[in-house]
Amino acid sequence: MMKVQKGDVIRLHYTGKVKETGEIFDTTFEDVAKEAGIYSEKGIYGPVPIAVGAGHVLGGLDEQLEGLEVGEKYEIIVPPEKGFGKRDPKLIKTFTLGQFRRQGIYPFPGMPVEIETESGRKLKGKVMTVSGGRVRVDFNHPYAGKHLVYEVEIVEKIEDPIEKVKALIELRMPMVDTEKVIIEVGEKDVTVDFGQLLNEVDKNTLVLGEILLESDLKFIGYEEVTFKPSVDELLKPPEEEKEVVELEEEVSEPLVEKAEEKEETEEKPEEVKEEPKAEKVEEKPEEVTEEKTEEPKETKETEEAEKEKKPKRKTTRKSTKGRKTRRTTTKKTTSKKKAKAAEEAGEKKEE
Structure with a gap:
């Protein structure tokens, strides 16, 4: 028969009981649990x-699996110190x-309670007694100080490397479909690809599973463990946001050039738009006042023509008036001289 050694990957059936009371507290059988x-x-x-030996089950049970044969049933007794620990009187508190x-x-005796400490830690306990306004609560594990009895059967010892990895994935992530996981194994290295499960899990x-699974795979002998995607990649922001940022960085300069071109093109249509607006404003009053504006145009033309003529007449009149005054002044001066000469001549004659 095949015996189990530390580091072997096995499938185990068990049922755990409290020796003192016979109470079943854990089992892998569905009917027994019910x-x-x-x-x-x-x-x-x-x-x-x-x-085996990785601490996947209670320590006192784990260390006694070594040397057992596959397919055989055993009864293993686990003492308190290797089970849920001895009872600690300090963990019995009074409120x-x-x-x-x-x-x-x-509260009442036997009632389960949960107390939050000042540091924020939550402790689960059971009410022991309620009397005199005092309540005693035991925060020891319910099976602390108890001897445990395990009925075990090693169903299978897994030999195939790929199946070993699948079995450990099943342990750590029981809801994952291992058939969708791509596994590659070497002598001392293993690669586990969860890529097909990103939209399902x-x-x-996945992050927690990979962290736990890495320690398991190294425990069974693999020195190098690679996950796809890795824990770091899973913890990074979504890829879509990264792509947007990268695209913005790549096209930042062309965008500036395009923006400048847009500004130039935006200025041109503004000039073109202003002209038709002015024409529209002028056209509307012309349509409404076509008959009224026809007569004023003619009068304006005649007035402008008269204005052009009037200044010409004024200038000629001014010039003629100037000439006439000059002429009159000369005539007056000559006649006076003649009169004086005649007077002087008459006086001479009389003499």
Whole structure:
């Protein structure tokens, strides 16, 4: 028979019980979970894939899987210190009844409660007693201090390298369809491509899964682990935003040139647009006042013609008046001289 060693990838069936009470608290069998009242609709039942020694199950159980044979059933007892720990008296706290009632909580023995500490840490506990206005709460794990009994069966030991990787993906990301994952393995290196699942699986789920899966793959012997897309790529902003930024950087200079050309072209139409507007404004009054404006045009022309003629007459009159005055003054001066000469001649005759 084939024995299990540390680092092997196996499929394991188990049922965990509390030795003191026989209470079933965990199982990989769906029917057993329903009978025990611990069935969950979100739970995944069936043989669970694990890497032996990697801490995928409770430590006390994990270390006892080594050396077991495939296909055999075993009963493994886990002591408290290797299970959920010993009970710690410091984790039993006392509160006043008023502290609960102010939050609308009316505690009773066995009631599960959750308390948030000053540092923001949330602690889950169970009410032990309620008396005298005091409430005692135990924050130890429900199975702390208990001996555990596991009934186990190693269903399969996986030998194929590709199937090992798929089994670990199933463990860490149970909702992922491993048939859509492209896996390439070498002697010491492995590449896992989740590219086909980007539109099906939440990126945060892939990030957490890759982080956990990397440690698992290195545990089973791979020195170099590569994921596509990588954790860094998954955490980056969407690719569409990057492309937009890159395009803006690439065409920044042409855009400036185009902007300048647009400004020039925008200025030209403005000049052209102004001319037709002025023509339209002039055309409208002409259409409305065609008959009225015909007569004023003629009168304006005649007035302008008369104005041109009048100045010419004024200049000629002024010139003639000037000449006449000059002539009259000369005539007056000559006649006076003649009169004086005649008077002088008459006086001579008388003498």
